Amino acid sequence: MSGGALAGLRVLDLTRYIPGPYATMMLADLGADVVKVEAPGGDPTRALPPAVGEESAAHAALNRGKRSVVVDIRTADGAAVVRQLALGMDVLVESFRPGVLARQGLGPEALLEANPRLVYCSLTGYGQDGPYRDRAGHDIDYAALGGFLGSNRDPDGRPVIPTTQVADMTAGLLTAFGVLAALHARERTGHGQHVDVSLxxxxxxxxxxxxxxxPGGPADELTGAYPCYTVYRCRDGGALAVGALEAKFWERLCQALGKPELAGRQWATGDTRVQTRAALAALFASRDRDDWVSALAPQDVCVEPVLALDEVAAHPAAARALMDAPVGRARLRTVAPPVRFSRTPAEPPLRAPALGEHTDEVLGQAGFTRADLERLRREGVLA
Incomplete structure (x- = not known):
């Protein structure tokens, strides 16, 4: 972890499930020392199927490169352990409901007073204030309230649930962004602050x-209504994504398809639009997907195959963004750090930690003695 862009940054991770762990993993990928604090039972993602070897693929995909400590923060001694750890950290990221950690003396006011340079980031469903601040939720709820589900429907009008957790993953990105912005501000002011991210x-x-x-709904042009920006089925059941938004790409596509008469219909409306889409749909349905890919690739027309997940790893462009990460004795095909740096590249992939693997190491570095650790274990504070 020593050579990344965030080398030397110390992060305390009090999150679980998806958005928080994704955010802190991105920081770990770039060299930050991320200490993941888990309850005695561990992050619930450790139990999610499917498994790779003996470990959860979800947990491995969201927690590589971190150190794990097990502390029962519901106890007074456990809260004191976390407070001691926070004194030596640059960043703390937590995903409890508003007020939960404050009742244990671990809220932003208390910890910023103890460590004024700390960047304390809270990641919640609905933010630190407002009528929904205490409301529970998951990704599908936030996607519903944000208009995402209502704007993506199947031909029968039913909302389509996306394959990935859109709010969770986006919130993870925004958490990392907010943390780094607050760290930059600290360089100017010398002070940390509380960062509030909501799903x-x-x-x-x-x-x-x-x-x-x-205000009444999304515009037509980017929802598949226009023939230049939609998905067409092919003879073998595959599909092509056509994204010929600019006139030059649309005109090239019409020429490549032998349909130059359609060049003026890129933004057609009414019956002309319906007829243009129908003509292209019939044409694309006359050949297999990969035949079309081979024929259109040299034409530079913004047309790509719609890939199933098991096809992504074999695609020459997409495969370059993936990597094999160690998971016990097995390997997990996952997404590599998506941002690349010329001088401070991300480190090679590291495995996700075993539950409590680094408890003694991390607490020892924070000043706890062997006798302290033994006492805390006897009392059930550490596992």
């Missing part, structure tokens, strides 16, 4: 353009 705001951030275009 609902993350879902709404994804809907910035549709909300800006029309």
């Amino acid at each position: 609902l705001r993350a879902a709404l951030a994804l809907m910035s353009l549709p909300l800006a275009r029309s």
Whole structure:
């Protein structure tokens, strides 16, 4: 971890499930020393199927490169352990409901008073204030309230649940962004601060353009209504994504398809639009997907195959963004650090930690003695 862009940054991770662990893993990928504090039972993602070897693929995909300590922070001694750890940290990220950690003396006011340079980031469903601050939720709820589900429907009008957790993953990105912005501000001011990230705001951030275009719903041009920006089925059941938004790409596509007469219909409306889409649909349905890919690739027309997940790893462009990460004695095909640096590249992939693997190491570095650790274990504070 010593050579990354965030080498030397110390992060205390009090999150679980998806968004928080994703955020702190990105920091770990770039060299930060991330200490993941887990309850005695561990992060619930450790139990999620499917498994790779004896470990959860989800946990491995979200927690590589971290150190794990097990502390029961519901106890007074456990809260004191976390407080001691926070004194030596640059960043703390937590995902409890508002007020939970404050009742244990671990809220932002208490910890910022004890460590004024700390960047304390809270990641919650609905933020630190407002009518929903104490409300429970999961990704599907935030996607629903943010308009994402209502704007993505199947041909029968039913909302389509996305394969990935859109609010969770976006909130993870925004958490990492917020943390780094607060660290930059600390360079100027010398002080840390409280950063507030909500999953609902993350879902709404994804809907910035549709909300800006029309208060009554998304505009037509990027929803598949126009022939230049939609998905067409092929003879073998595969599909092609056509993204020929600019006139030059649309005109090239029409020429490549032998349909130059359609060049003026890129933004057609009414019956002309329906007829143009129908003509292209019939044409694409006449050949297999990969035949079309081979034929259109040299034409530079913004057309790509719609890949199933098991095809992604074999695609020459997508495969370069993946990596094999160690999971016990097995290997997990996962996404490599997505941002690349010329001088401070991300480190090679590290495995996710075993539950409590680094408890003694981390607490020893924070000043706890062997006798302290033995006492805390006897009392059930450490596992």
